[in-house]
Amino acid sequence: MRILNFMFLVISYWMMCTTGMAAEAPTPTPVIPPGYLNCTGAIYAHCGDIITGDTGGLENNAENYSCNALTENGPEQVFILNLTYQSRISCTILDGTFLNIYLLKACNENTCIIWNTDSFTSEVLEPALYYIVLDSWISESYQIQIECDYDEPQPTATPVKTPDIQGPMASACSMDNHENYIEEGRQSVGITAWIDDTLNGNSIIASAEYFIDVPGACGSGELLHAADGVFDSQSEWISGAINTSTWVPENSPYHIYIHGIDVNNSWGDFCAFDIEVKPSSTGIPLSVPVNNPVLKLFLIIIMTGFLIFQSFHIAQYNCKQSKIFKNFGILCFK
Ligand SMILES: [Ca+2]
Ligand SMILES: [Ca+2]
Ligand SMILES: [Ca+2]
Numbered sequence: 001m002r003i004l005n006f007m008f009l010v011i012s013y014w015m016m017c018t019t020g021m022a023a024e025a026p027t028p029t030p031v032i033p034p035g036y037l038n039c040t041g042a043i044y045a046h047c048g049d050i051i052t053g054d055t056g057g058l059e060n061n062a063e064n065y066s067c068n069a070l071t072e073n074g075p076e077q078v079f080i081l082n083l084t085y086q087s088r089i090s091c092t093i094l095d096g097t098f099l100n101i102y103l104l105k106a107c108n109e110n111t112c113i114i115w116n117t118d119s120f121t122s123e124v125l126e127p128a129l130y131y132i133v134l135d136s137w138i139s140e141s142y143q144i145q146i147e148c149d150y151d152e153p154q155p156t157a158t159p160v161k162t163p164d165i166q167g168p169m170a171s172a173c174s175m176d177n178h179e180n181y182i183e184e185g186r187q188s189v190g191i192t193a194w195i196d197d198t199l200n201g202n203s204i205i206a207s208a209e210y211f212i213d214v215p216g217a218c219g220s221g222e223l224l225h226a227a228d229g230v231f232d233s234q235s236e237w238i239s240g241a242i243n244t245s246t247w248v249p250e251n252s253p254y255h256i257y258i259h260g261i262d263v264n265n266s267w268g269d270f271c272a273f274d275i276e277v278k279p280s281s282t283g284i285p286l287s288v289p290v291n292n293p294v295l296k297l298f299l300i301i302i303m304t305g306f307l308i309f310q311s312f313h314i315a316q317y318n319c320k321q322s323k324i325f326k327n328f329g330i331l332c333f334k
């Protein structure tokens with residue numbers, strides 16, 4: 001009987017060896033369970049970024065990350081970093097007391113590479129998309145800094161400067177006093193405008209000119225000057241005076257067109273405004289007496305005579321009305 005038992009054991013052992021039943025089982029490939037993290041509203045980040053925000057109002061989708069045992073049941077902010085070269089990734093929470101920061105291989109909290117309450121630096125990682133998540137048990141405002149080991153290679157080609165062929169913009173055209181009329185007889189009016197090339201090639205303003213009623217050929221107008229005395233910047237207030245001594249109401253309004261040119265010889269578009277000429281409030285066009293001394297003297301005599309006549313007329317009236325006035329016989333006539 002003992003011999004039979006021994007033979008049974010030998011045969012059983014031989015069968016186990018030949019069928020492989022006693023061989024070591026192969027290590028199963030770990031299966032990453034699906035997560036709940038939602039990356040739809042993720043912010044695309046870059047190496048070197050400092051990003052400010054707030055997790056308030058965001059969704060709480062992920063709560064349990066594979067690299068710790070915390071329950072992060074507050075809302076989370078996801079950042080996507082496209083690492084285009086082999087590098088370590090460092091993340092630092094600059095602001096956000098209760099926030100934790102995670103680095104994930106995929107948009108899945110079960111692919112956690114590293115985490116920390118304040119900052120972490122990963123091992124050297126292969127170029128790929130990585131997911132950085134700020135999560136906590138509460139919502140909070142935050143500021144984080146993302147850094148990578150190596151500077152991203154910069155393009156070596158020297159950018160070709162585009163020639164500036166756009167003329168400067170002209171705006172805020174008006175009279176100095178921002179009114180839109182003058183009285184007939186006024187000798188001149190000051191005008192002003194803003195000439196700006198900062199959005200049109202950013203070249204220095206070289207000059208400006210104006211036209212009356214019809215814009216003429218560029219460069220053939222009346223020159224205006226820089227309000228600060230020198231054309232030396234990409235935008236300038238310009239000013240000047242228009243001779244209006246011959247302007248009359250019948251021909252008004254007069255249309256004023258102003259534009260500027262930059263140092264690349266590009267004239268800009270015009271801005272325009274109107275000046276209306278109203279009859280002089282004195283009823284006398286001031287331009288006539290001022291320009292003609294004989295007429296000026298004549299008008300002074302007429303006006304003086306008129307005033308003297310009015311004075312006597314008033315005095316006579318008062319003499320008739322008041323005995324007191326009669327006692328001042330000088331002013332009263334019989
Ligand atoms: Ca969460
Ligand atoms: Ca320009
Ligand atoms: Ca200037």
